[in-house]
Amino acid sequence: MADNIADVRVLPCTDSKYIRPFRIHYKQDGIDKTWDYMKVYNSVIILIFNVTRKVFIMVKQFRPAVYAARVEVENGRIDTTKFPGSLGMTFELCAGLVDKSGSIEQLAKQEILEECGYDVKVECLERITSTRNVGTSGSLQTLYYVEVTDEMKVAAGGGLTEEGEMIEVIELPLKDTKHFIMDESIPKPPNLQFAFMWFYANKAKNHEN
Amino acid sequence: MADNIADVRVLPCTDSKYIRPFRIHYKQDGIDKTWDYMKVYNSVIILIFNVTRKVFIMVKQFRPAVYAARVEVENGRIDTTKFPGSLGMTFELCAGLVDKSGSIEQLAKQEILEECGYDVKVECLERITSTRNVGTSGSLQTLYYVEVTDEMKVAAGGGLTEEGEMIEVIELPLKDTKHFIMDESIPKPPNLQFAFMWFYANKAKNHEN
Numbered sequence: 001m002a003d004n005i006a007d008v009r010v011l012p013c014t015d016s017k018y019i020r021p022f023r024i025h026y027k028q029d030g031i032d033k034t035w036d037y038m039k040v041y042n043s044v045i046i047l048i049f050n051v052t053r054k055v056f057i058m059v060k061q062f063r064p065a066v067y068a069a070r071v072e073v074e075n076g077r078i079d080t081t082k083f084p085g086s087l088g089m090t091f092e093l094c095a096g097l098v099d100k101s102g103s104i105e106q107l108a109k110q111e112i113l114e115e116c117g118y119d120v121k122v123e124c125l126e127r128i129t130s131t132r133n134v135g136t137s138g139s140l141q142t143l144y145y146v147e148v149t150d151e152m153k154v155a156a157g158g159g160l161t162e163e164g165e166m167i168e169v170i171e172l173p174l175k176d177t178k179h180f181i182m183d184e185s186i187p188k189p190p191n192l193q194f195a196f197m198w199f200y201a202n203k204a205k206n207h208e209n
Numbered sequence: 210m211a212d213n214i215a216d217v218r219v220l221p222c223t224d225s226k227y228i229r230p231f232r233i234h235y236k237q238d239g240i241d242k243t244w245d246y247m248k249v250y251n252s253v254i255i256l257i258f259n260v261t262r263k264v265f266i267m268v269k270q271f272r273p274a275v276y277a278a279r280v281e282v283e284n285g286r287i288d289t290t291k292f293p294g295s296l297g298m299t300f301e302l303c304a305g306l307v308d309k310s311g312s313i314e315q316l317a318k319q320e321i322l323e324e325c326g327y328d329v330k331v332e333c334l335e336r337i338t339s340t341r342n343v344g345t346s347g348s349l350q351t352l353y354y355v356e357v358t359d360e361m362k363v364a365a366g367g368g369l370t371e372e373g374e375m376i377e378v379i380e381l382p383l384k385d386t387k388h389f390i391m392d393e394s395i396p397k398p399p400n401l402q403f404a405f406m407w408f409y410a411n412k413a414k415n416h417e418n
Contacts, residue, residue, distance in 0.1 A: 013232035016245040023222035035273035036225040064244035069347030131399040138278030190399040197406030
């Protein structure tokens with residue numbers, strides 16, 4: 001089980017490949033200023049709608065950063081009997097870091113196959129828009145939409161075993177989406193909420209009956 | 210001018226008060242794993258709608274992290290003739306870090322006054338929902354909605370001068386919002402896009418005529 005979390009230790013980290021803190025010094029309108037930020041990869045995010053069964057295809061996974069933000073750390077340890085791994089489980093759209101060469105659409109296609117098991121054509125990806133993290137990283141998230149059918153499901157999905165990914169593919173029925181968006185008991189990122197609202201404003205009329 | 214940026218230097222940063230990297234070690238279903246994350250403050254974000262003139266009240270500001278993500282750094286310097294400060298200007302909702310004691314609604318009230326100059330009653334804040342950063346920090350953003358009138362505008366806003374804030378208060382007419390949400394030329398965070406979509410689904414009918 002992906003939420004079977006044990007033996008947790010937390011240590012300061014100074015040599016991360018993923019979180020590289022920088023300090024920027026600058027003059028703004030003549031006034032000296034500084035700001036701490038970090039360099040992270042951009043990402044691509046895909047809203048996947050299965051038209052055969054009118055369900056959204058999403059991923060459920062353990063997110064260490066969410067878990068760490070919701071628990072108490074004592075002397076570098078976390079008591080998993082008090083703070084079970086389920087606290088770190090999130091619902092998200094299929095997504096990937098832009099850390100490889102190739103087009104962003106090609107990356108999106110690959111993530112959809114690896115994480116969710118659907119084989120989509122690059123031409124079928126519809127670009128929705130892009131957004132930025134503004135406070136700490138400035139990283140760009142580009143959002144796509146794609147419709148899939150049951151016939152396009154060619155693999156189980158679940159992420160790459162060799163990279164240790166333990167991803168559960170989740171199907172959320174269209175009719176449950178509105179409640180899901182507002183439900184604060186399930187940790188989820190704002191791009192997911194925006195994507196669902198975008199679907200309602202732009203696509204739902206084709207699929208509700 | 211807030212986008213008059215000069216003399217920019219970028220240095221590695223190991224002692225940030227704002228970005229504190231940690232490495233978490235854990236066993237997931239018996240398999241050893243690690244993840245790098247950072248501790249940041251939670252935040253409160255407020256969608257402000259001025260009903261007198263049917264405009265959204267937003268903030269425009271220079272965001273060093275966005276600027277740094279959009280430019281080239283050469284030997285720790287950024288050439289501002291090639292990369293003007295305008296690249297780092299973002300449009301955002303009024304927001305603040307949860308770094309003080311007191312209720313989150315009280316903090317929201319204070320940020321609305323400091324950044325936008327409106328004096329709102331805590332009881333008028335409507336909680337929309339909350340979202341989390343899932344990848345790097347796990348931090349919680351709680352989203353509120355509040356309606357204001359011109360009579361509630363008691364100060365210029367613009368942020369705290371003593372904290373060096375240079376914030377421009379922006380009014381976005383309701384009718385321009387749909388175009389704005391999708392416009393990729395303006396850097397903005399996903400919570401802003403979600404909040405506007407939420408408004409359309411839940412509040413617009415009271416204000417469109």
